[in-house]
Amino acid sequence: MAEDTASKYWNERVYFWGLRRKDIFLFEIYATTILLGTIYGGFLDKSKITNYFGNSKNLINILFVKKGWFWTTVVYFSHIWNQRSKRFGHKLIIRYILATLWWFLVTQWFVGPSLIDRAFALTGGSCMDFDIGSITFHPKTATHCKSAKGFWTGGHDLSGHVFLLTHSSLFMLAESFDYFNHYGFKSTSTKLLSGLLCLWWWMLFVTTAYYHTTLEKFTGFFSGILEWAVVYVFFPRFPTISSIIGSPEDSHSNAYTFYY
Template identity: 35%
Template sequence: MPSGTIRTTSAARSPFFPTRLEAQLLAIYPATLLLGSILSTLTPAYRNAEYDNILQSYHPATAPAFFATKKNIFNVWFVKKGWGWASLAFAVFLYMWPGFGSGLSTRRIRAMLRYSLITLWWFLVTQWFFGPPLIDRGFVFTGGQCEKLGDPEQREEMSDSRVFLTAAACKRAGRKWAGGHDISGHVFLLIMGSALLGFEILPALTRWEGLRDGRRIMLEDGKVASVSVEKDPDAEKYEPPTQGVPIPISVAGLMWWMLLMTAAFFHTWFEKFTGFLVAFAGLWVVYFLPRGVPQVRAVLGMPGV
């Protein structure tokens, strides 16, 4: 959102709700999960292939498609390293987009803070939460544990130490992670990474006609107002600045494709749904909570403002 184009008008809609444009962006995710599930359910090649619920993957020899195996190159080099790719794309945008101003501007600092909070949520959910990450703690809480492959009788033998194990440590030990609810880490990561990029680059696109959409905010006096982008009278003379935008869009697009592949080939519907919910919880705190809480907005700001 270019400097000097912020317009505030009275509005009654809750500041915690997305704008029409943001709602369309967010609706892509449940629609993608639904499309992937329909694809895997209705296509005979997928429905008849042998799927291992423990390994959460099709067996390589009978996998119905290239993307149905965990060892496909996009899963190994892109999804498995997904937060690194999202971080790189965000860094390019942060450095190159003129809308942040020059140097270490307030807008740039606030964008870095938003990215840091999103990254912290990703880290706590998938990497470490004072021990095992939240995904693994949830798995154990719902009755899961590390078992010896092909020997479910070993469950009781491991019961005293299972809470300290993670899915990664279990698999490295040649065992299987079984018995609990496994929130889809892939769905969580792909939604978080692509939505982070989407929300941050959206202001770089709002100077095009049709993309200006007011966001509601709560003022310090308790009134609700709308922050929107005014039409630039000179907009016809030049193209809006898009430096740094193509790379984030490309990474977000590939993340969307891999989300569709994940929805079609991996995890159960409920595991994908909980991955979606956990991702949205983090996004809401960073991108919607500040609109209704002026004190939080003073620290995190909003993209483009």
């Protein structure tokens, strides 16, 4: 009964626009993290980064954050496999596809360059001093520019790290929040999921402390919360859309079988 009471409390719509307590809570976690990281970063001498995590070449950044959506996918579905009777509902898969599609459009490809690269170019950015002999066209993306040993400079550099870490964390939390309320953090797969969430939170704080301007962090954050806000906060209000994609809360009406 205590678990049902907790779930009812967090899902109750009590704020403006009918927002639930957990919607506000999740937003506040990441908005506050970025604010505190930015404030802390204002006191740092960024010309001399001595903090291991602040160095972009640290192993956690290279092996985990730069492959963040891969690790999010592996850890989240490992949790699903172990905790939900080894069955994946099609509505859960639809929500995962929507989250993956948004990650892909922002960071990988959007009818050509990604949204991040397009924003950079539209605000005056371009690749400078690249090796003409190593490439047959002017680099249009940060990846191509780096491969040609050039400098991607001059535009608005929407923070891909802030986007990825916020987007990944909110996806996992939106899908698992009620599960945590019902079952806690006892199982190995749940602890692994929680550990990844903690790692993503820490790297988000480090990113906002050491890198990017305030505006670049804001646009990264906005991009990171957008898909979550649409799919998990606003879509559930529309019965037709909700019947197609479902929501993590639907499953609790069936003894937490979680097949939606």
